[in-house]
Amino acid sequence: MLFWHSQPEHYWPTPAEHYQNPPSSIYRETIQLPFLKQEDQTPIVPLCPAFQCVLCAPSSPGIKLHEETLTYLNQGQSYEIRLLSNWKGLGELAEGRRLLRSVVRVVFHDRRLQYSERQQLESWQLNHPGDRILDIDIPLSVGVTDPLVNPNTLNTIEFLWDPSKRTSVFIQVNCISTEFTQRKNGGEKGAPFRIQVDTYKGDAHGGFTEHLYSCSCQVKVFKPKGADRKQKTDREKVEKRSALEREKYQPACESTILTECIPWPDIEAPRSPPSTPSSFRMPTPERACASPVCASDSSTESSAEQSLSPSSSISETQQWLVRNRFSNYCRTFSNFTGADLLKLSRKDLTQICGVADGIRLAHSLSARSVRPRLTLYIATDTSEKKTTDDTSQTVYQELYLEEMTAAELTTKVADLFSVPANHIQQISRTGPHGIHILLSDMMVRHMPDESCFMATLQKMHNSDCFHCILR
Incomplete structure (x- = not known):
């Protein structure tokens, strides 16, 4: 209540x-005694x-x-x-x-x-x-x-x-x-x-x-x-x-x-002076780059470090829990090796850690990856020649988009050509009759999944910037 x-x-x-x-406090009413002068008594406040x-x-x-x-x-x-x-x-x-x-x-x-x-x-x-x-x-x-x-x-x-x-x-x-x-x-x-x-x-x-x-x-x-x-x-x-x-x-x-x-x-x-509310937000993990360019040896090593193997020792298991934001349960799993933790079912984890953290821990142990919202296959044409009809010898690379914006696609294409993203001033797509349509966020959101493009860089006049054309 x-x-x-x-x-x-x-x-x-x-x-x-x-x-x-209260009635039992030390402040009580003054006692009227006959041998005391009442005018000399001052009330206790x-x-x-x-x-x-x-x-x-x-x-x-x-x-x-x-x-x-x-x-x-x-x-x-x-x-x-x-x-x-x-x-x-x-x-x-x-x-x-x-x-x-x-x-x-x-x-x-x-x-x-x-x-x-x-x-x-x-x-x-x-x-x-x-x-x-x-x-x-x-x-x-x-x-x-x-x-x-x-x-x-x-x-x-x-x-x-x-x-x-x-x-x-x-x-x-x-x-x-x-x-x-x-x-x-x-x-x-x-x-x-x-x-x-x-x-x-x-x-x-x-x-x-x-x-x-x-x-x-x-x-x-x-x-x-x-x-x-x-x-x-x-x-x-x-x-x-x-x-x-x-x-x-x-x-x-x-x-x-x-x-x-x-x-x-x-x-x-001692507590520091009042800070902004953002200092009390939980830190969000950095988004892993899922593009083919980032899928190098370094990304393989980082993914291997994030996964827990059955041969992991107790100390390695504790480090994995802290790295994946499960530090509150380090004491609960203080004697668990990697094999012990991987043997636990999803039901066991929800009973130990609660529903929310138990499901998150089960997904982290299974290393379940999140499917990207949009996948594109792009081949680079650095010779600035027209593509031939025979595309069997052309090598394409995957691009994974999460935000599905033109800025994100520009950054990923710049990585393909190994140029700074700010050097690509505009990016366009060929339309009917060979016209160039300026790429926008709306166009990226409406691209069919697993579309194929040939990307070409053209240097702009009197500038160090480039114009990227997707055919």
Whole structure:
């Protein structure tokens, strides 16, 4: 269940309005003692924190007073974290350095699991290849810029935000508490987590290293709709108790305020200044040249390097996985040789790597090549003589076109004649009655597949450029 704002859209609460003292807090009403002068007493006003984070999920009603709150979450559901700021140092920053960097992470609450956190996360990754423990829901987030999800840290996300503007980040926790317990007895006995938010400000070098504020809260994650059932169960248990016993429990709140804590001790590399969105795009592999000119010894060697042979060792198999963008599964196939990997069927690969990556890995192992969109057979006539009717002695070369444009065909023809592509000023095709028709993208797209042409280069007057004629 997703909890939206209970107030109108135009009303965005300040940290002071959010920071309401619970009945069990240290700020209590002053006791009217007869031996104290009431005029000397000054009322205690709670301080408004500079920063505050609010998780829009209800706290459990089954927690006793003076104990830390506990919030139940559903696996994979988007939950809002509001980032509120009353920071006085904002005006001291320059206009270009007003962004702050916040790191949100899901960590273990139990100290026993904290010591083995790395092993626990690696074990979870092996059982859920391709998944993350913590994700950010970018379409629902407000005021979040330059989000970064590091594939090496499954339980951490980070982003930049302006403290002078409304900011909300929506997160999804994809693991459940019972996955980290020895006995699988259900969500009630599962391991509790902590959601922690660390905030940093920028320095003079463009990085975000100076710590400002950290806060966290305790949560438990259930399977979908399990948190709602647990919340209802706790409420019914408290309601069955007497009025005196109910006073020992905290009242349930619609939202959970993250309490201030010490920063996370991980030593991470400082984040560089905001970059363009293109720097976060996945790199695309270079398109292999499929023309006959490129089908030389070098292309044969490159294709041989890209294929995996049954005699490949474990290290060669790992290198092949990294080279073909399967580095996330290097640990999964850490003990596999080339023969072991080739023995796996497509069904096995989809079960191990998921449907998308499993199909891609199966195609990569079978070295299935993509058929070009257009194939042309072209023979070069460097003597500039007319072709004879006897074409049995003429040698043709294949040209494979993917984009099917005149520019692509010009580049491929230039490679055939070993001249720079910019030296071919125009390329034409002979039409009816021997006329020359200037080649266009539309003409290339309508060429029949496996057409045959005789290409001739004619030097243009007063220029180093050529005119290519396809007959």
